[in-house]
Amino acid sequence: DAGITQSPRHKVTETGTPVTLRCHQTENHRYMYWYRQDPGHGLRLIHYSYGVKDTDKGEVSDGYSVSRSKTEDFLLTLESATSSQTSVYFCAITGDRATYGYTFGSGTRLTVV
Amino acid sequence: GENVEQHPSTLSVQEGDSAVIKCTYSDSASNYFPWYKQELGKGPQLIIDIRSNVGEKKDQRIAVTLNKTAKHFSLHITETQPEDSAVYFCAARMDSSYKLIFGSGTRLLVRP
Numbered sequence: 143d144a145g146i147t148q149s150p151r152h153k154v155t156e157t158g159t160p161v162t163l164r165c166h167q168t169e170n171h172r173y174m175y176w177y178r179q180d181p182g183h184g185l186r187l188i189h190y191s192y193g194v195k196d197t198d199k200g201e202v203s204d205g206y207s208v209s210r211s212k213t214e215d216f217l218l219t220l221e222s223a224t225s226s227q228t229s230v231y232f233c234a235i236t237g238d239r240a241t242y243g244y245t246f247g248s249g250t251r252l253t254v255v
Numbered sequence: 256g257e258n259v260e261q262h263p264s265t266l267s268v269q270e271g272d273s274a275v276i277k278c279t280y281s282d283s284a285s286n287y288f289p290w291y292k293q294e295l296g297k298g299p300q301l302i303i304d305i306r307s308n309v310g311e312k313k314d315q316r317i318a319v320t321l322n323k324t325a326k327h328f329s330l331h332i333t334e335t336q337p338e339d340s341a342v343y344f345c346a347a348r349m350d351s352s353y354k355l356i357f358g359s360g361t362r363l364l365v366r367p
Binding site: 173175177182183184185186187190192198200201232234243244245246247248249 | 256261264289291296297298299300301304344353354355356357358359360
């Protein structure tokens with residue numbers, strides 16, 4: 143997707159290890175979001191950011207932390223990965239609050255074994 | 256907080272027929288309702304949205320209707336084509352919130 147890149151695209155990790163997913167944008171958008179997608183649950187918000195160093199929790203934030211030290215990068219860390227965190231993770235961005243639509247990245251498929 | 260319910264979870268239609276997906280929301284303060292289409296292996300893409308001061312919006316073969324009194328909104332796709340096959344998500348947001356709350360998704364299959 144133009145202007146937003148997620149890395150890695152796929153990752154397999156072991157239970158108990160820390161994992162960091164990266165979202166990088168070139169749109170200079172203020173708002174960035176991390177969602178997870180699981181069958182039957184749609185897209186659930188993990189954390190979001192409304193500016194550099196300004197972050198807040200979403201509905202499923204337990205076991206996750208985020209950081210945003212630059213406008214363009216929003217990092218999601220699984221502090222100690224568990225099998226329940228096996229999922230597809232999507233980053234989304236949006237500009238000024240008058241611009242309501244989100245642009246999503248292509249996703250990161252994470253498997254915790 | 257806001258809760259969005261989406262039905263049906265799967266929908267199969269014959270090419271050329273119409274498809275309707277329905278969502279209900281819980282918070283009467285919600286005033287923005289987008290629809291996203293997700294193709295296999297890709298992120299969701301915005302296809303149409305509606306704000307609470309409008310009852311209906313159309314864009315070629317797709318339309319969205321909103322009933323604020325009943326707190327539900329629907330996506331209508333006419334003259335369906337095989338390339339419409341995808342997962343569709345509805346969402347809702349309040350003006351005072353930074354967050355979109357999504358429905359659980361509908362998998363649409365258009366049979367040739």
